[in-house]
Amino acid sequence: MKLKIQIILTCCSFLLLPGCKKYLDVTPDNVATLNSSFSNANEAQAYLFGCYANLQTLSDLRRNAGFTASGEVMFPVGLQDQTTLGGDGGDAGFNLMRGLQNSLNPIHNFWDGYNMGVRLWESIRMCNTFIDNIDQPQDLQPFTRTRWTAEAKFLKAYYHYYLLRMYGPIPIADVAIPIDATSDEVRQKQQSVDSCFNYVVKTLDEAIPDLPIAIQNAAAEAGRITSAIAKAVKAEVLATQASPLFNGNPDYAAFKGKDGEDLFTTTYDASKWQKAAEACREAIDAAVTAGAAPYTLVVQGNIINMSDQTKQLLTLQGSWVEAWNPEQVWSLNPRFGWSYMSMPRVTADAASNVFAVYSNFSVPLAESEIFYSKNGVPIEEDKNWDYAGRYQLRTGDADHRFYIKQDYTTVKGNFEREARYYSSVSFDGATWFGSGNTNDQNPNFVNAVNGYASPPDRLRYNATGYWPKKLVHYQSVPGQNTVWQTYPWTLIRLSGLWLLYAECLNEANGPGGEVYSWIDRVRTRAGLPGVQQAWSQFSRNPAKATTKEGLRQIIHQERRIELAFEGQAGWDLRRWKELQDVLSRPFQGWSVFNRTVAGYYQLGTVYQPAFALRDYLFPIQEYDILVNPNLVQTPYW
Secondary structure (H helix, E strand, O other): OOOOOOOOOHHHHHHOOOOOOOOOOOOOOOHHHHHHHOOOHHHHHHHHHHHHHHHHHOOOHHHOHHHHOOOOOEOOOOOOOOOOOOOOOOOHHHHHHEOOOOOOOOOOEOOOOEOOOOOHHHHHHHHHHHHHHOOOOOOOOHHHHHHHHHHHHHHHHHHHHHHHHHHOOOOOOOOOOOOOOOHHHHOOOOOOHHHHHHHHHHHHHHHHHHOOOOOOOHHHHOOOOOHHHHHHHHHHHHHHHHOOOOOOOHHHOOOEOOOOOEOOOOOOOOHHHHHHHHHHHHHHHHHHHOOOOOOOOOOOOOOOEOOHHHHHHHHHHHHHHOOOOOOEEEEEEEEOOOHHHHOOOOOHHHHHOOOOOOOOOEOOHHHHOOOOEOOOOOOOOEOOOOOOOOOOEEEOOHHHOOOEOOOOEEEHHHOOEOHHHHHHOEEOOEEEOEOOEOEOOOOEEOOOOOOOOOOOOOOOOOOOOEEOHHHOOOOOEOOOOOEOOOOEEEEEEHHHHHHHHHHHHHHHHOOOHHHHHHHHHHHHHOOOOOHHHHHHHHEOOOOHHHOHHHHHHHHHHHHHHHOOOOOOHHHHHHHOOOHHHHOOOOEEEOOOOOOOHHHHOOOEEEEOOEOOHHHHOOOOOHHHHHHOOOOOOOOOO
16 A cells, blocks of 8 residues: 555544644643554554644645745735635735734744644644654564654654744754643743754754665655655754854844843854754765766657757756656655746647636746856856846847747847756746647747737736746646646755755855865756856956855855745745845836837836845744743744
């Protein structure tokens, strides 16, 4: 029997608590149900999969502030119906960028599981209960018992990390609270951020030796935790701890616990970067041992014509959308279901079915401009790229025919860009390989001015004129008989680990050959020259890559490009303390409702995002503070 993690089992239903009680304040009282959950190996495994359930929920990008509050994608605010994203409230996460966060009913409330949040404290308690009771089944083999315990420990650590990343200081729930505990015993206090990070790392270290290095039976166990995954998560945790948000951040100097203890240290500790670098290298080595490798294109279906340029684009995109490919160190089972939000209409068939494509995921102009020029440097730095004239009109030519429709008029900013731009972003005039047409000599293309991709109404439209193409598999064909090629949501890719390692090395020791080599692995796959060559030959700031500060900027931009639209940038920008700057600029785009070329290419502001210092950490719901007086509210809330 296949034991798929994505099945949410009813074994966790006894944890749904009554009335106004909160998850850190009560314990399950249905002892008979608990005992039956561990009566044999099958029941225990079902309970373990219940521990996994909320992990799978995290694959829903609507619940991921790393996506919804990253500034990479915005959701239109003037739709005729705001329920297109999975019903009423489905777009709540995007409101984080509109200054609508609050402490009465917080958006992305992962403390209690409301407002597009997930009940992570419930999941942590399930993990503790599992660990405490897994010795009960008499038919469970010792090896299996050990592995399952390690999986539960990993999940407990990861759920703590997720909460820590959002809220900063949190209580540490290391053991299941006894059913006869007093109210005072269950009203736990927050621990300092370093204590929380250290606890997560310690728990991961306990789990790693007892996890398999790789999954041997993918048909039955795809999505289960391995030691390679756990080591990659450990590297991310330590890099987050070393980052400016948590490492000597003066903004939280006054953040004290209930008894006056410091919850943040304001003293910067450079050694944390070295520790993170060592964990990154260990994670990379473990991933490679488990079979991780850069993705290479596997051509599927009947391809009519495919140029080398198109192969490169599909290789770059395929590292994300090809299910369970070897570059994906950690993927979750649930399938990505928002392709219809991420693509333009490029065929008459797609345009004929008003429910096939909504196109609402809108990439702000500023996000499209973080991608490099073809020379591998920022467009504003490239001395050979016409940055000042980037909004002037230009006609597609033969040299760009695999990226831009020949003889079609678009803006100069779409020309002479790196391959990741064309594999990640679509725009008016862009070619679109796939959607039923695999002939790149005569490809589909995006006509957003007065063609299929232009807004049919005030509901199914893109607000900026740029789409996150990376999220759509080329074999997806929307229309009267829509076929979506879906894929699991990936949390960690090998190229992301390479760049994380480069970041940690630079922060620990400054620029050097090893740092450059790990960045250049990513750039080589993208068809770009190495960092030193690109900046020395093409940048107006040729010495940028030779200083720690300059190389830091390069690495940060490289991560934002390589991991664009993957739900990672929002978390990176938070830990770097750069998100406030990104969201201080207006979300701009083209005049998408104008049906002439001259009218369409009038730059306008969709809205001004709002993100203040207080928004770096999430507020705890005020009711929770009342229920548990040992908690203190996040600063500035």
